[in-house]
Amino acid sequence: MRLEERINEIKENLSNSIDIEQRMLHCKGQVAALLYLKTLCDEQKIVREIITPLQRLERGSPVHVVRSVNILVKQDVEQVIKQLLQGWVLLLLENEKNNYLFAALKEEAREAVEPENERIVRGPHQGFTENILKNLSLIRRQIQSKHLHLSTFYLGKDTHTQVVVAYMKNLANPILIKKVKKRITSIKVDQLLPGYLEEFIEESPASPFPQLLNTERTDRVIANLMEGRVAIFIDGDPSVLIAPVSLFTFYQSTDDYHSRWQVSSFLRIIRLISFFLAFQLPAIYIAMVSFHPEMLPLNLTYNIQGSLRQIPFHPLIEAAIMELTLELIREAGIRLPSRVGQTIGIVGGLVIGDAVVNAGYISYTMIIIVAITAIASFIVPTQEMSNAVRLLRFPMMFAAAVLGLVGITFGTMILVIHLCRLESFGLPYFEPFSPLRLKEWKDAVFRFPVWSLKERSNQPEPLRKKQVESSRRWGHDQSE
Amino acid sequence: MINQNKTKITRGQFFCMILQTQIGTQLVSLPHNLQETAKGGAWISSLLMGVCIQIFIFLFGLLLNRFSGQDFYQICIHIFGKWLGRVLCGIYSSFFLLAAAFTLMVYVKIAKAWVFPKTPHWFLLFVMLLTSVYLARSSLQVMSRVMVIASLFLPSLFLLVAMGLSIANFTYPMPFLEVGWLKIIQTAFLALPAFGGFEVILFIYPYVHGTNKQKLMAASLANALTTLIYTVLVYTSLAVFAPEEIAIVPEPLIYMLKAIRFSLVERLDLIFLNLGVLSSTTTLAIYLYISGKGLKSINNHIAIKKVVPIIALIAALLTYVATDPFSVKYYEMKFIGIIPVFTFIIPVICLLLSFFRKKERLS
Numbered sequence: 089m090r091l092e093e094r095i096n097e098i099k100e101n102l103s104n105s106i107d108i109e110q111r112m113l114h115c116k117g118q119v120a121a122l123l124y125l126k127t128l129c130d131e132q133k134i135v136r137e138i139i140t141p142l143q144r145l146e147r148g149s150p151v152h153v154v155r156s157v158n159i160l161v162k163q164d165v166e167q168v169i170k171q172l173l174q175g176w177v178l179l180l181l182e183n184e185k186n187n188y189l190f191a192a193l194k195e196e197a198r199e200a201v202e203p204e205n206e207r208i209v210r211g212p213h214q215g216f217t218e219n220i221l222k223n224l225s226l227i228r229r230q231i232q233s234k235h236l237h238l239s240t241f242y243l244g245k246d247t248h249t250q251v252v253v254a255y256m257k258n259l260a261n262p263i264l265i266k267k268v269k270k271r272i273t274s275i276k277v278d279q280l281l282p283g284y285l286e287e288f289i290e291e292s293p294a295s296p297f298p299q300l301l302n303t304e305r306t307d308r309v310i311a312n313l314m315e316g317r318v319a320i321f322i323d324g325d326p327s328v329l330i331a332p333v334s335l336f337t338f339y340q341s342t343d344d345y346h347s348r349w350q351v352s353s354f355l356r357i358i359r360l361i362s363f364f365l366a367f368q369l370p371a372i373y374i375a376m377v378s379f380h381p382e383m384l385p386l387n388l389t390y391n392i393q394g395s396l397r398q399i400p401f402h403p404l405i406e407a408a409i410m411e412l413t414l415e416l417i418r419e420a421g422i423r424l425p426s427r428v429g430q431t432i433g434i435v436g437g438l439v440i441g442d443a444v445v446n447a448g449y450i451s452y453t454m455i456i457i458v459a460i461t462a463i464a465s466f467i468v469p470t471q472e473m474s475n476a477v478r479l480l481r482f483p484m485m486f487a488a489a490v491l492g493l494v495g496i497t498f499g500t501m502i503l504v505i506h507l508c509r510l511e512s513f514g515l516p517y518f519e520p521f522s523p524l525r526l527k528e529w530k531d532a533v534f535r536f537p538v539w540s541l542k543e544r545s546n547q548p549e550p551l552r553k554k555q556v557e558s559s560r561r562w563g564h565d566q567s568e
Numbered sequence: 569m570i571n572q573n574k575t576k577i578t579r580g581q582f583f584c585m586i587l588q589t590q591i592g593t594q595l596v597s598l599p600h601n602l603q604e605t606a607k608g609g610a611w612i613s614s615l616l617m618g619v620c621i622q623i624f625i626f627l628f629g630l631l632l633n634r635f636s637g638q639d640f641y642q643i644c645i646h647i648f649g650k651w652l653g654r655v656l657c658g659i660y661s662s663f664f665l666l667a668a669a670f671t672l673m674v675y676v677k678i679a680k681a682w683v684f685p686k687t688p689h690w691f692l693l694f695v696m697l698l699t700s701v702y703l704a705r706s707s708l709q710v711m712s713r714v715m716v717i718a719s720l721f722l723p724s725l726f727l728l729v730a731m732g733l734s735i736a737n738f739t740y741p742m743p744f745l746e747v748g749w750l751k752i753i754q755t756a757f758l759a760l761p762a763f764g765g766f767e768v769i770l771f772i773y774p775y776v777h778g779t780n781k782q783k784l785m786a787a788s789l790a791n792a793l794t795t796l797i798y799t800v801l802v803y804t805s806l807a808v809f810a811p812e813e814i815a816i817v818p819e820p821l822i823y824m825l826k827a828i829r830f831s832l833v834e835r836l837d838l839i840f841l842n843l844g845v846l847s848s849t850t851t852l853a854i855y856l857y858i859s860g861k862g863l864k865s866i867n868n869h870i871a872i873k874k875v876v877p878i879i880a881l882i883a884a885l886l887t888y889v890a891t892d893p894f895s896v897k898y899y900e901m902k903f904i905g906i907i908p909v910f911t912f913i914i915p916v917i918c919l920l921l922s923f924f925r926k927k928e929r930l931s
Contacts, residue, residue, distance in 0.1 A: 383835045491695060494683060497842045498695050501849060505703050508713045522713035524580070 091182045095121055098178065101169050115142045115150065121180045128175035130194040138177055138190055150179060150188050158191035173248065197222040203304035203326070205471050208343035215304045220250055220323040226306050227254060231313065235259070241272050244280035250323040251285065259316035259550045267513050268318050268331060282325030289331075291511055296479050298338070298472035299512045301330040307342045316550030332512035334519035334547045336532040338473035339363065344535050352535035360533065362464035367481035369464070370411060371488035371496050373457045374403045379492030395451040403454075404489035410450055410458045411481065413440060418462075519547045575775055579786040581712035582776045584719040585854065586790035589765030591722070591797065592851035593674045593844050596819045598762045598798060599805035603814050606755035608741035611803040613756040618795025620756065621766050624912055625791055629784040631919040632773045636780075640770035640915070641865035647921050654866045656914075661862025663910045665879055667764065668855040669886035670903050672696065675848045676887060677896045682822055682841055689891060693884045696849060703853035704860070704876045708775055711857065718850050722797075725843045728836055729801045732824045736807035760907050761900065762798065765851060766791055767911040771858050818893065856880055 089097075095110065102108055102125075109126040112119065120142070124134065137155040145153050151161065160176070162168050168187050172178055175193030197219035206215070216223045224238060235258040241251045251272060255265060271289040290299040303309060304326045309319050312330045320329040330337075339359045344352040377396065381389050399406060417436030421429045444450045461481065468474040480503070487495035510517035520528035528545055530536040539559040544550050577585070602610035635643045641660065645653030676692050684692060703714060745752070769787050776783050805820040817823050825837040833839065859879050860872040890896045 380835065380838055383833060383838055385831060385834055491687070492683070493838055493842055494679070494845055495695070497845050498699050498849075501699050501846065502702060504717055505699070505706065505710075505714055508717070509706050509710050516713075518713075522717055523578070524713075524716045 091119060091121060091180060094180055095123065097165065098123055098168065098172075101165065102172065111139070113139060113143060115145050115181065116147060118182045120182065122177055123172070123180065124177040124192065125172060125175070128173075128194060129177060129192045133192045133194075134177055138179075138192065142179070150181075154188075154190050156190035156192060160189040162187045162189060170248075195219075195221075200226060200306070206303065206305050206308075206469070208305075208341060208346075210346035211343045212307050214306050216306060216309075216326040216328060218324050218326055220252060220321050223321055223326075223328070224252060224254070227309065227313070227319075230306070230310050231256075236313070239269070241269075243272070243275050243277070243285075245276075245278050247279040247281070249280040249282075251280070252321040253318060254313065254321065255318045256313055256316065259314070259544075259552055260318055261316065261549045261551060264332065264513055264515075264548065265318060268320070272320070280322075282322050282327075285320065285322055286329055291513070295506065295510055296476045297335070297507070297510060297517070298470075298476060299331075299333065299510070299517070301333045301337055301470065302327045302472055303330065303470070304328070305342060311342065312337075314555075315544050316548040316552075332515040332548055334512070334515075334517055334532070335473075335507065336520065337547075338468065338470045340532075341469035345538065349535050349537045356533060356535055359467055359469075362467040363477060366461055366465040366468075366477045367484050368496065368500075369457055369461045370407045370481055371484040371499070372493075373453070374407055374485055375488040375492040375496055377403045377453075378489065383493075392451075392453050395453055398448045399451050401449070402489070404485060406450055406454050407457070407485055408482075410444075410454055411461070411485075413444075414458055414462050415478070515547060515549065519545075575708060576777050577709055577712040577772075577775060579776060579778045579782055581709075581716055582772060582783065583786040583790045584715040585712050585772060586766060586769060586787055587722070587793060588715045588718050588847060588850040589768050589854045590763055590790070590794040591725075591847045592671055592762070592765065593678055593848040594671075594762040594764075595798065595801060595847075596678060596821050596844060597674075598759060599802045599820045600814060600818050601758050602755055602802060603806065603811070604755075605747065605758070606752045607746045607811060608806060609744045609747060609752040610755065610806055611741070611799050612744060613752050614759050614798045614802045615795060616753060616756040617759040617763050618791060618798070621763055621791055621795075622788060624915070625766065625769060625784065625787050627919060628769055628773075628915060629780065629787075631915060631922065632770070633780045634919075634922050637774050639772070639774050639861075639865075640918075641862055643918060643922075645865065647918055647925065657862045657865045660910065661859045661866075663906070664855045664859035664862065665883055666886070666903065666906075668852055668859065668879070669883040670761070670900070671848055671852045671855065672883055673887045673890055673896050673899070675845070675852075676891075677893055678819060678822075678841070678844070681819070681893065682837070689888070690884075693887065696845075696852065697880045697884055700849045700853040700856060701877050701880045703849070704856040704880075705873045708772070708857075711853065715850055718846055721843055721846060725840070725847075726797055726800070728825060728840050728843070729797075729804055729821065731828055731836070732804040732808050732821075735824075735827060736804065737810075738807050740808075740810055741803065741806035757908070758904065759798070760904055760911075763794065764907055764911070765854070766794075767915075768854055768858060770915060771861060856883070 099108055105125075107125050107127040109124055111122040113122065114120065122134070122138065141153040141155060142150060151159055160171065162171070163185065168178060168189065171189045175191070176189045177192045179188035179190065197217050200214045200217055200222070202213035203215035214226070216226065228236065233256065235256050236254065237257045238252050238254050241253070242248050243251050253265075253268060253272065268289070275288045277284075286298075286300050286302070287293065292299065301312070309328050309330065313319055317333075318331050320331070322329075339356065344356065376384060377392060381393060384392070401409070413436075417432060417440075420436070421432045424432060441455055445452055445455060465474050465478045468477065484496065484499045487499035489495070491498065507518040508516075508522045516523060519525070520532045525546065528547070531541050531545060539556060542556045543553045544555050546553070598614070599610060602613050606613045631643070635646060638646065641657045644656045644660070647653065648656055672693060675696060676689060679692050680687075703711060706714075766787075773783060773787075776786075778786075801821065805814060805824060808824045809817060809820055814820050822837045822840060825840050826835065828836050830836070856876050856879055857872065860875045863875050864870050864872055890899050
């Protein structure tokens, strides 16, 4: 085949797109062509590392002179196309059948800044970027262990997205790894956009609870890898998926480990209380007001009933209106630039909140309840769980409106049964509570001092449990 | 867990499971039922029942150890042969269906009397069945985990009841032996529906980790704790209410809690009722599960998951036989008559037959 025809064949295969760049040059005294996608490749790099050495080449193989790190020699056109799409440069020589491929991908990565949605007070302010290589290097740099294993998959027939599974070979349970890999390889789709993967590999799609932890924080991923969990990186997505998780993983924040353990334990308990408040409080209010006003002390009952006398709605409607208004304000606030967002906060929070009471539609007590609920749901350190919990309060409110406290009991029981049934990659989701393991409460419910956490959490069933060999032994050492 | 056999449960879970099956809605009317005939000795009746059940737990242990790894349904088929054994499994399955229906009946009766006088019967049944069927459709392991969480609430139940002692008059139940030992022993059998549930040992025992001794220990501890709670509970109501008073109060425990107040919560009886709902849901779920398991042992192709809703539906329909408190009481007395057959007599016959069988084989 002539050079011209070969070039056309490649171009044809790439749908004759306008970003195919063709550069003719002389090499070894014959005509040669370089083909690449200029949208992907670093042109300076091509000039410096490929074109200049090639033009000087008089005899021998181009492989020996080109300064690219990665070089391939392929015959098959299909494979050549695949490489071109990943930012490689193709060299065609007039008198040679071989297709030479050189890597020249443009490196585009933003700074590893702290993620907006997972801010902490103390600790490393570093987050992942959209570039998978940069993300992996962030991990590699901080876990300098020969056991850190990365394996790669390409998913999506058209998008060909790179997915990397990372784990510690000496910690992660082999059965877990097998499960993760099996689920990833079973995905056969046209496009795998960031965010799709979670839904493809989770166990119970019907559950409102997230079954994989989504995080953009490097320290969080590292801590989880060191507990024997698996991290899944997706190219183009700054958030990394972590599996398996338990409910309590979502309530741990990395800055817990940067402050005194008493403070952190206190905060953890506050968070767990907020977990209940976020979906129980409006329900309890409805039950108390519409079913069992006699349950509260007399003075409080008078107080609440007094404020309710003018309200034309049933407590359920009242609560639903206010909760939905709050969701409205919240959703509007997210999309707007921060300065306009503040206005929304003032209009929504102050104006609506005040006007709605003065107009006599909603009682003050309801406003207080809604505000506490909202704050309780924002305490959760992860966005996904916060959303799940906020959604739960609507069925719970309905149950309370139908059967009062007994309705809440039934609702909570269904929720607990659901949590007990839920599994994340075959491991129990509600772990230190069910199965009950009081020992694990040390790090799941409270935050004991790090030196006292001699064993890793059993939730991901790591191969090696011991994590603190010896610490704080200086007291026994007389020489000091 | 990830690579373990998922059908086995731990001893702690076994303990909680028995506890949760034994403690059910029936406990609220227990003092009233016992006091009717035993007077001040009602608490002794409850204690005696616990001791009696303890003896049978040991007999169960003897039986189950002879057929290690098999539950009672499989043992029945083993002893009585394929056909008769399967018929017996079917009968047992219906017994648990009845037990479930009876639990439902008592729950609806109490719910109607104390919180929902106007809520329709079917709706009360529906919510209860929704929850318990959801639980019963889970694996034994998941069920046992839920039982453990449910058991975490038992101390509060105990505390609530013990709170009654603060307003008690300890001379009310005296003299304890007013009606004589014979009557007290006879009355003990009236406590059977409240204590009922220990027979699940027969069906769960082979799926528990541990040696026979450890498993029996767990079962015995559960029974001991139930006996303790019931005895304290009966004694408290005897001491809080005068003998004439308790005779006209069908649910003395709830009535008693109505009189106690806290600064933050005024009606403790409502909290108590919620705990009661919790325990009856767990009881019901286990009955449904074991009834379904019986059908599975007749035909292995039947999935427990699929039959449990059907069993629940039949149990719900059965509750329409008795919708007022008096007919519930009437059927309660009839049901008490058949409980010992299934929980005491048939297992002991099986035990005796198994001795006989062994000899036969040797000769």
